[in-house]
Amino acid sequence: MTNLELIYNICCSATGLELNKKTRKREYIYARACYYYFARFHTKKSLSSIGLICGTDHATVLHGIKIYENNIKYPDFYKMSENINKELPDFEILKVKESRKERAYLTSVNDKLKDRILELEEFVRNNEIKNKHIQEINSLPEIELQEFLKYKWQPHKKMLESKVNYPIFN
Numbered sequence: 482m483t484n485l486e487l488i489y490n491i492c493c494s495a496t497g498l499e500l501n502k503k504t505r506k507r508e509y510i511y512a513r514a515c516y517y518y519f520a521r522f523h524t525k526k527s528l529s530s531i532g533l534i535c536g537t538d539h540a541t542v543l544h545g546i547k548i549y550e551n552n553i554k555y556p557d558f559y560k561m562s563e564n565i566n567k568e569l570p571d572f573e574i575l576k577v578k579e580s581r582k583e584r585a586y587l588t589s590v591n592d593k594l595k596d597r598i599l600e601l602e603e604f605v606r607n608n609e610i611k612n613k614h615i616q617e618i619n620s621l622p623e624i625e626l627q628e629f630l631k632y633k634w635q636p637h638k639k640m641l642e643s644k645v646n647y648p649i650f651n
Contacts, residue, residue, distance in 0.1 A: 484524045488569065489534050492516040495565045501535045510548065511558050513537075515565050517545035523569070607645055614641060 493500055496512040513535055520531045521542070528539035537545075552558045621629060 485520055485526055485531060485534055488520045488523060489516055491568045492519070492565050495568050496561060503536070510545075511552065511561055514545040514549040514552070515562050517542045518549040518562075519565065519569060521546055 489500065492512055492515055496508070496515075498509055498512045500509070500513050500516055502509060516535065517531060520526065521528070524531075528542040532538055532542040549562070553562060618626065618629060
């Protein structure tokens with residue numbers, strides 16, 4: 482049973498009303514408004530998913546929350562709200578369990594991102610070395626560049642590979 486279903490069942494039992502009944506009687510409107518408010522306050526569910534249990538849409542849920550906030554000052558509505566609130570479990574304990582799972586997930590994602598950052602930093606360092614050598618080669622005068630390409634490129638290429646593969650030579 483999800484937290485939404487739990488809140489819905491508690492609201493139904495505390496008021497003695499079936500909240501998904503299609504009626505505009507005041508006691509039903511107030512009971513649904515309490516359900517909408519407590520569901521929104523105690524869960525991170527969307528307005529649409531809150532209303533789905535009662536067979537209403539997100540706009541109706543939003544309007545019900547406004548009804549709750551506007552009518553909580555009246556004694557009969559306040560009493561109904563307090564009766565429902567007394568029966569609700571301690572959602573803080575449930576939130577702690579949920580936050581532990583969320584923290585573990587975020588920690589694993591963070592570790593993966595740190596590893597990826599290290600990989601990218603290594604990639605950038607290797608490319609900077611290569612780019613530095615290419616710039617030096619390109620800055621040679623034309624005659625020396627032709628000679629370099631003709632006689633020294635293969636040994637130079639092997640030297641660059643050894644620097645990457647054997648960091649002791651850096």
